[in-house]
Each structure stands twice: as C-alpha cells, then as structure tokens.
Amino acid sequence: MNSFDWRSYIDRLVRFWRASLQFRTVAITVLLSGFAVIVIGAFLAVSISNNLFASRSIQVQEEARTIHNQAQSTFDAAQPADDQAPTVELDNVANSVTDKILPSTTSPGSTKFTIKRTPGQAETPQNIQPLSSTNFPDEAVTDSLRARVIKDVTHVQLQSATLPGGSPALVVGSQIRVPTAGSYELYLVYDLSSVQTTLGYVQRTLALGGLALVLLIGAVTYTVVRLVVGPIRLAAETSEKLAAGQLEQRIPEKGDDVIATLARSFNGMADSLQKQITRLAELSRLQQRFVSDVSHELRTPLTTIRLAGDVLYDRRQDFAPATARTAELLHTQVQRFEVLLADLLEVSRYDAGAVELDLEPTNLVRLVEDAVDGMQPLAEQRGSSVRLVAPGGYFEAEIDARRIRRVLRNLLGNAVEHGEGNPIVVMVDSNATAIALTVRDYGIGMKPADVSRVFDRFWRADPSRQRTIGGTGLGLAISLEDATLHDGRLEVWSELGVGTCFRLTLPRERGRAIVSSPLELPPDDAIHLEEVQDA
C-alpha cells in the first residue's frame, strides 16, 4: 500500500515534470546551481580550514620555539655560581620557567604544558620534579612524538592530537638540556577548539549562504520563467479557444518586447483567421439562403406548371399523338423537377440547421416491411427479389418515422438500381442500445475511391450509367443527414463486382449513445445470409 502510494506519487511527479515547463526549468536550475554551490562551498570550506590550521600550526611552532628558547636560556642562565645548593635553585628555576610559559602563549586558557624527564639517561646530580599544568592530557603525548623529540634535539616537534573532550589539538614537544639535571622534554598542548569553532561557524555560514543562494536562484528562475511562460501559456489557451470557435479571443499586447511581438503577431493571425472564417461563413450562409430562397420562390410557379401539366396530361387522349406525348413528357419531367426541388429544400434546411426531429416510438420491422413492400414492384421490374431478415427481438425505438422511411427508400432504391437483378437482402436487428438495418445488394459494387464519395451531393458512381429510378443525387446526402440528426450512423461497405451494403444504426433512445451496432459491416457473407433465409 505504502509503496504503491510512493509509486503513484512518483508517477504524478513525472507527469508534472513533463507537463510543466516552469517546474522543469526551475528544477533544473535549482539542481545545477545547487551542485555548483556545493562544489564551490566545499572548496571554500576545505581551503579555509586548511588555511586556518596551517596558520595556527605555524603560530604554534613559533610560540613553542620561543618558549623553548626562553626555557633553555633560563636554565642555562641558572648555572649555579657555586656548587653549594644547586638543587633548590633548580626547582625554583623550573618554577620560574613554567610561570613564564603560559603568559607567552597567544591563548593561555587553552594551552597546557608538561615537563618530563627524558627516560633512559644516566643518573644526574640533580632532578627536576616533573611539572604539569592542571588537567594536562597525558595521552596526547604519544610515544612516537616522544621518540622524535628525544631523537631530534634542535627542533621542536609538532603533532596533531585529539583531546579527551574530542576537540582537536596540536602537541609541540622539544628537548631542554638542564646542565646539572640532564635532558627534559617540554610538551605544549594547544587546544584548537576555538579554531574548530571558527571553522564550524564559517562552514555553517557557507552552507546557509549556499542554501539561500540556491533558493534565491530558484525564486529568480521561477519569476523569470513565469514572465516568459505566462504569455506563452496565455497564447496557448487563447489559440485553443480560437480553435474551439471563439473567434473574438485575443491576447493583450503590452510593451515592445519579444512577448509583445508574439502577442501582436498572434492577434494578427487571429484577426485574419476571423476575417476569413466570418467571410466564408457569411458566404456559406448567403449561398444556403440563396438555395433556400430559390427553392421557395420556384415552388409557386412550379405549382402552376404542375397543375397545368396535369390538366393537360389528364386530357391527353383528346390530343394528337405528338401533343399527347408532349403532355406526358411535361408531366413526368415536372414530377422529376419537383422531387429535385424537394430534395434541394431539404438539404438547404439541413444546411441552415432548421431541422427538428419528430420522434415517436416506432416498430422498425414494420416500417421496413412497409418500405420493402413499396419497393417490391420496382425491384421485380429489375428482376431483383427483396428479402427481409429480422431475427426477432424488441424493435421499438424512438425515431422520426418519416425520415427513416425516406432513408430506407433511398437505400432500397440504390440497391435496386445497382443490384444487377440479384437478390437484395434487408436485415433488421437490435441490441440494448441500438437498432440497425442493413441493405445488401450483390450487384456491381464500387471502387474504394468511389465508396468514400458516395455521400457527396450530386455525386454519381458512374455518370455514364443509365438511370432508371431517377434519383436526384441528393438521396444519400440527405440520408446521412437524417441519420446524423438521430445521433445515428450511416455507413457503407462496397467491393467492385461483389456488391454493396449500407448499414444504418440508430440509438434506441434519444440521448443514449450507441455502444455497438447490432449488425456487422462488412456483412457476413452471402452464404450465411442464405442460411438465415432458409431457416
């Protein structure tokens, strides 16, 4: 559970990293500057500590030498004038030496000393009692240091050590020759905790300064990136709104910098886009209006022509054969013209968006039966039989019966027209969300390029082909609009020489999405359909 949370947190971070340029820039800047600050800080800390310790050790050496010389000269000067009472005097000298040691150091409080007799030397006439300042850390004086001190008489020996308290220290040792009492070792222990404190303070300051610097850089980067990214983000949002159709959206133009230039050129683009779109929309509206007006205006004279034509047609027996035929032609062509006009009007109504559905629960199978019955005479005339395959089930659906009937008439008409006299199979089926019907013919079929254009207005697969049913070329375009208006789909499958299948899928209820169509497209092959038919 915990690890899962951790992973999702990482995922979120990764997503945020990808999504936010601002976050990415700030993060990279902070990381890199943090790295730089750490390197510089470490270098500074190391060199400062080296310097501090080096200078202190030089100082300590100098001091130790001075003290050594002082002590040596004090002992040398204390040569007894007579040999009467040398011992007492020597102890006094030693005391006076030790009294001088502490005041001559730079930090008397943190300096300790001891004077030890060098071991392993012959008996001397006199002995100085070992002297130590209080709390002298004996363990700081190691055997190796003592060995070095004993070996090298002329120089002071330096060694770093750690005091029992844990603070670093320098131990300086030197050999003093007391004329009557042999050789002694003088050890000075310098407590370096004050240096350590200084160093710690410097390091802390460096760390804090570095952190503050990194944070500052982060904040500066954030601000700068915000300044740059903000307008870009605004531009992105605005262009999205523009793309969504809010053509009046613009970016505020401030200043003369590159961002303002971006805003200006963006707005310029938006202006010209808006102008173009408005112009095209206006043009399209005018055109639609024109089609609509023309269709409407044509209706009244067409009505008169139709009435006149029909009156003549009804009396054609009274006319001479040529005139009678003229009346017949007039009659049929006026009818054709009327159908074309009706389709044009319907299309213009769709283009104007002035179409409303008249929904009522309808039994699709019954509707299809009616349409098939209506098409039967024409199909028989072309040698095709139309079969209806309805596997059963619940077919009531909310549809605009008039429009769906029109779609069916169109599909059936096309199937009869291009079916080459082969059987035509109409299937109806439904599922929980959708009802569907397919109209399948086994005729000439279409090339793939033609299939994609089949719903275009006034498009014909083969212009040279003789038309018998006399469609207007708008039928499928209107059918597609009808299906779309129902939130449904009208799809086509076709193969040259194999046949064509149209599938209409409609939602069972208004406003409910179609999950899947109950019927297959491309259709199950002919054999399967034959079996269903026989069963």
Add this chain to the structure above:
Amino acid sequence: MTARILVVDDDTALAEMIGIVLRSEGFEPSFCADGSLALAAFRETTPDLILLDLMLPGKDGIEVCAEIRTESGVPIIMLTAKSDSTDVVRGLESGADDYVVKPFNPKELVARIRTRLRPTPTASTTVLQVGDLQLDVAGHEVKRGTSKINLTPLEFELLLALALKPQQVFTREMLLEQVWGYHYKADTRLVNVHVQRLRAKVEEDPDNPRIVMTVRGVGYRAGSSN
C-alpha cells in the same frame, strides 16, 4: 348545388390555374389576392370552403385564418410553400383544418377539398352522449347541459368519430383516414393540433381531459358516458 370556394392567393397565375382545376371539377371559385381584403371577400361570398395561401401581401395567412375562425367554422385548407414544421403547426393552431404543400397536383387538391365538403356520416342514433356532453348528430350541435358549444365542422366530425365507437381506441392514423380522408401515411400533427383545439373547447379542464382521452403510445378514445 355547386360548392363555392374562395381562393386567397396573391399569385394570379396560380390562382387562375386553381380556378381552372376547380371549375373542371364542378366547383365555383372566387378569388382574393390580398390578405387584408380576405375577410371582406369571405363575408361577401360566404364560401363553403377557403383555400388560403400562407404568404400573402397585406396580411399574413395565419392572421387571416384566425380572423375568419372568430366568426365562422368554414373549412379552411392552407396552401403552403413551406413544409417547415413551425409554419404548418402555426397555421393549424390558428384554425386551419388541413394543409396542402406546394407544389401539389390537381387530384390531391380536389381530394382534400372533397373530404372537407362531404356530408357528415349519418349515425343510427341522433343524440350521442360523451362524458357530460350531448352530441346532436343531425343538428351538428354539442351541448353541455343547456349551454351550446361552438365547434367547427371538422372538430365536430373528430368528436363524432370518437363518440360513435366509445369502446375503440383510435390511432392517429385511423383518425387521419376517417376524418381527413388520408389513405396513406400523413402528418400526425394534424390530429395532435386539432385534438388540442377540440379539448380547449369541450373540456372543463384541458390539462385533465375527460371527453377526449389520450391512450399513451396508441392514440385517443372518447371519455365514458357516465
């Protein structure tokens, strides 16, 4: 007796052509080309039926229709260049009995006219009871108690069709065939709008109908007599 028909249309060619068709079918047409003169023409000629164009100069066909309805139940058939839903419904709501969409053919027009002019089917009984209403079939009268309710011939016929078979539920298609004479799928809005108009006149509470009952998903039936 030849039926007189008033043709209200501003397109003279179409009006003349309709006149030719009507005369050849034995009707007696008269004409009016201006919406604002239509009411005067109606009063003058007292036609048996009016063919009314929706797009008229002077006064809109829908207004003319409403005006005539205030003083007469004479059958009105709209001639409309638009099959747009809103116009048709507005026309029907203003009182038109039926409509014909341009371009129409002569047979269609004549069939519509004849349906509206045919005599009311004779019933075996002379007085029918629907809910608390009495229908005097011969006298074309509807009474609630002693007060007379004015119905247009079409509304009377619609109510009569329901009242003659009180047990039967009528689908809209059945009513379209029986009352409007459509033998094919026609506009069911005709039924819907006229049922609304009828209810507005005969129901005491049109929102809670007792005379013309709705049978959900099927159609309408007459309210029970008791």
